[in-house]
Amino acid sequence: MNNTTESFAVGTENDVQSRKLRVTRTFILITLALTTYFGNTLILVSLKKFSKYLKGTPFILMGNLAVADLLLAVGLSLEVLGTIFLSLEINTFFCVVKVIVTGVSLGTSGKLLIFISFDRFCAIMFPMKHLTHSQKSRCRRIHIAIVWIISVLVVLIPAFVNLRSSKVLEDCNFGRKIPAGMGMCASVFILLQFAINIIMCLIVMRKLKTNTLSRQKCKKSMIKCGHLIKGYVLFVICWMPFVVTSILVTFSEEKERYASVREYTIAPGLFNSAMNWVIYGCANIKLRTAFKSILLCRNGQELFSVGHFRAASSEKYSIQNDQKSKL
Structure with missing residues (x-):
């Protein structure tokens, strides 16, 4: 009798702990999903509303990154549904859809981050060629389309192979169900991405220290490179x-x-991808101005006009100071 009572007490305690863990996990996922929806929707609305001021390759890449991260928010929402309704976790179709959506989001966002760094690198190292190339919208659309197509195929092909082989997905956790080969390829890609981005940023910073640009422009470019390096350091840590x-x-x-164990270690990476709109969006002064205009219901045209006037004045003032110092 005592043994039965003790077993029942232990079972009840385990059930309570499991329920608390599920509630905590659900709360974190909901908060992260809502934040991701909010931030990336804000970026897309800003790019649409202020298309006159937010144009060019950097903002097009930011828009595509926002779309990729919105897919991650969809994946997190499906994860929430799976946590609340446990019967969905053993549904093959639900599991495959969740893995595809999350995988496409992570793959696309990783490739777009390389493009963002490469665009910044070319803008400083080869300004004239970059200006000419950035005006070729058709070429830019082709490159971005290739990124999306590769990301979709890399995830879809293994998913369909699993379905054809009639493999029943007993566990719908994304981190646990990644094939060993795909996980290894993703790891190599992450390390290469970090190394390439850091090398490009360091080359740019060295170039800026020895260039003949105005002090104000050089300082702004150095700050942008610093933001990128901080973002990539946070990326590799997560x-x-x-x-x-x-x-x-x-x-x-x-x-x-x-x-x-990997099903838990992927959580910091998902959090990092969900916060891309903060790391890269809020670091851009024009996007911050657009965010303020939308959230505070202000006249965005006036805000951007004042911002451009101040930037032009400070640039003109710095150029005059450089000329005086040379004399």
Whole structure:
């Protein structure tokens, strides 16, 4: 009798802890999804409303990044539904859709971040060529379309292979169900992405220190590069646990053990991707101006006009100071 009572008490305690964990997980997912919806929708509305001022390759890339991150918000919403309604977690169709949406979002956003760094690199190192190339909208559309197509195919092909082989997905967790080969490829891509971006930023910063631009313009470019480097350092910190566990899943003998650990290590990476609108959107002064205009219901035309006037005045003043110092 005592043993039965003790077992019942232990079972009840475990159920309570499990329920608390589910409630906490659901709350975090809902908060993250709502924040992602809000921030990336704000970017898209800003690009649409102030298209006269927010134009060019950087803002087009930011718009595509916002769309990719909205897909992540959809994936997080599906995760919330799976946490609330446990029967969905064993539904093959639901699981495949969630994995596809999340995988396409992460793959596209990673490639777009490389494009954003490369665009900044070319704008400073080869300004005339960059200006000419950025005006070729057809070429730019083709490049962005290729990014989306590759990201979709990389995720869709393994998903359809699993369906054709009649594999029933017993667990719908994204981090746990990534194939070992795909996880390893993603890890290599993440490390290469970080290395390439940091190298480009360091080359640009070295170039800026020895250039003949005005002090004000040089300072602004240095600040932008600093923001990019901080963003990429945060990126690798958040994704490094996933990289390590993916390598262990590929080469270790205890694959199942590390696969179960990977479902938790992917959480910081998802959080990092969900916060792209803060890391890259809010770091842009024009987008910040657009955000203020929309959220405070102000006249955006006046805000941008004042901002451009101040920027032009400070640039003119810095040029005059540089000329005087040379004399």
